[in-house]
Amino acid sequence: MSPTLTEKEPKTGNSIFESMMENEHEQVIICSDPSSGLKAIIAIHNTILGPSLGGVRMWPYESERAALKDVLRLSRGMTYKAAVAGLNLGGGKAVIIGDPKKDKKEAIFRAFGRYVEGLAGRYITAEDVGMSIRDMEWIRMETKYVTGISMALGGSGDPSPVTAMGVYMGIKATAKKVFGSDSLEKRKISIQGAGNVSTNLARYLHKEGAKLFVTDIDEEKVDNVVRETGAIAVDPESIYDLDVDIFSPNALGGVLNKDTIPRLKCAIVAGGANNQLEKESVHGPMLIERGIVYAPDYVINAGGLINVSNELEGYNREHAHEQAARIYDTMSRILEYSATHNVPTYTASNTIAEMRLKQIGRVKSIYASRSHFTGRMGELVGKR
Ligand code: NAD
Secondary structure, eight states: OOSSTTTTOOOTTSOHHHHHHHTTOOEEEEEEETTTTEEEEEEEEEOSSSSEEOOEEEEOOSSHHHHHHHHHHHHHHHHHHHHHTTOSOEEEEEEEESOTTTOOOHHHHHHHHHHHHHTTTSEEBOBOTTOOHHHHHHHHTTOSOBOSOOGGGTSOOOOHHHHHHHHHHHHHHHHHHHHSOOOOTTOEEEEEOOSHHHHHHHHHHHHTTOEEEEEOSOHHHHHHHHHHHOOEEOOGGGGGGOOOSEEEEOSOSSOBSTTTGGGOOOSEEOOOOSSOBSSHHHHHHHHHHTTOEEOOHHHHTTHHHHHHHHHTTOOOHHHHHHHHHTHHHHHHHHHHHHHHHTOOHHHHHHHHHHHHHHHHHHHHHHHHHHHHHHHHHHHHHHHO
């Protein structure tokens, strides 16, 4: 395992094997079905902890290389996310090359489903960018290895309440480290986004007595959060300038960058949005220089993954919530490691994920050698 999530970005121009070896991907499946027009890539990064799980996204990639690069990067991210969350899942991801606005048809998704089925559970898929519940239902017609589908089809439905619970716990754990108390009463918290995760998060924060500020490009959504929680509405551009204790990004990726970081006046950034740091190696240190503690996004937004992983064992929402609440302990451990080893929080979380993979990997190899030994014993016993 290489040391950090972003250190070895797969380079375009390499051969497929070179790209796979760079970050130790186990398997890449190139799926081509000319009759439906399906062009897809499934990447399985690592299955030490369990079957690989990760969403399928549909995107009009500018080249096949760009699609490969994306799926390799995303599948690797899933390995770390599952490992640090303590799940027995590996990292996988899939991309369907196509424009979700005009290239969607049943035959494409059913063909994709057949590829997933053919992997016999080594890769389990879920909804991601560019996909809809309807598309996932078509995939489900061909394979049982689908999670996150509607409750009507035996799935767990909308994961955002569980994600929000995890984000809330991640915020509390970080507050405890930074302010000495995890109480959020009277804490000023700005929330970017008033969508599914944010709305549920705002409810938890309001219940605890936090003073909220909220923004979204959709005014109606902002109005709903304001009505329910008494939050103060702000316009999307001003959200970075507020004098708050905590900034919680729950809308888009890349919001922590060279333009926004100098404007932040918070002590903590902790939110559910994916890939908040535009470039981890550049903008992570910029946050540290400003004295801002960053709760790694993939650690505190793992509630969604925790939710779908529960489907594999027979879904129970209460159990999923309990498991998501443990993000408090995970985040506390990361902050502790970060302080003790004097490393950024995102390095601490990557290291903790890798430590788990190494531990289990070692157990696996001991087991493998033992079973080999037992086999030989069997031969010897048989000879007698
Ligand atoms: P959502 O679509 O319900 O909400 C996102 C909101 O962001 C929308 O209301 C949108 O209008 C708003 N938005 C877009 N551009 C904006 C801007 N410039 N300024 C302010 N608001 C803007 O999505 P969601 O399910 O709440 O997810 C939010 C984030 O969390 C995403 O990054 C998602 O990838 C991530 N995430 C979600 C889950 C989950 O369970 N839903 C799990 C893990 C990660």
